[in-house]
Amino acid sequence: MAEEIQLSVKPREIVGKQVRALRREGWIPLVIYGAHVQPRHMQAEERALRAVISKAGQNRLIRLDTGDGGQHVVITREIQREPISGNFWHIDFMEISLTEKMDIDIPVVLQGVPPLTKSGEGLLIHGLESVAVRVLPTDLIPEIVVDVSNLVNLNDAVHVSDLKLGDKIEILTSGEEMLAKLIPVKEEVVAAEAPVATAEVEVVSKGKKEEEGEAEAKK
Numbered sequence: 001m002a003e004e005i006q007l008s009v010k011p012r013e014i015v016g017k018q019v020r021a022l023r024r025e026g027w028i029p030l031v032i033y034g035a036h037v038q039p040r041h042m043q044a045e046e047r048a049l050r051a052v053i054s055k056a057g058q059n060r061l062i063r064l065d066t067g068d069g070g071q072h073v074v075i076t077r078e079i080q081r082e083p084i085s086g087n088f089w090h091i092d093f094m095e096i097s098l099t100e101k102m103d104i105d106i107p108v109v110l111q112g113v114p115p116l117t118k119s120g121e122g123l124l125i126h127g128l129e130s131v132a133v134r135v136l137p138t139d140l141i142p143e144i145v146v147d148v149s150n151l152v153n154l155n156d157a158v159h160v161s162d163l164k165l166g167d168k169i170e171i172l173t174s175g176e177e178m179l180a181k182l183i184p185v186k187e188e189v190v191a192a193e194a195p196v197a198t199a200e201v202e203v204v205s206k207g208k209k210e211e212e213g214e215a216e217a218k219k
């Protein structure tokens with residue numbers, strides 16, 4: 001199991017529009033819900049919450065200390081932010097059981113540089129940003145690292161079927177989905193052809209006007 005991340009929270013009695021005053025005092029409203037628990041309204045100190053979310057993201061376990069001896073393991077499900085400032089507005093946590101498997105998306109991180117991108121002959125394109133898996137919370141990994149330095153030929157690619165995550169993690173995403181691909185760099189030729197096309201249009205238009213002028217003179 002990865003390093004444990006802890007956050008102290010406490011029950012929240014203020015709801016609705018009154019939570020604005022709560023935020024001004026440096027507290028952020030939370031909701032904790034889960035398959036086997038009733039939703040609970042909580043609150044956390046903004047600075048501590050910001051540090052925890054920065055470290056945990058949305059796919060690492062957080063142990064909440066409720067201050068009354070109770071502790072709950074959760075993951076972050078939704079982060080609402082104030083549109084202008086970007087400050088936290090509201091956080092949804094989902095409580096999980098350490099003995100039940102969960103479905104979750106794990107982010108994909110590309111590592112390394114293909115040789116042909118260094119020479120300028122190839123361009124690395126990214127595919128899926130995350131892969132869906134089914135796993136016990138205790139076996140959850142923060143990210144899936146994909147080494148792309150092994151892509152040595154143009155059109156080489158890495159697909160979900162190439163991942164080796166071990167027996168404890170069941171991959172739900174289709175194996176045909178692409179994670180990364182090395183494609184050739186194409187030269188821009190459209191811009192060079194554009195002036196020729198314009199010149200042809202001008203000649204045709206001029207010829208048409210001359211013909212119309214001759215017809216008027218014959219009348």
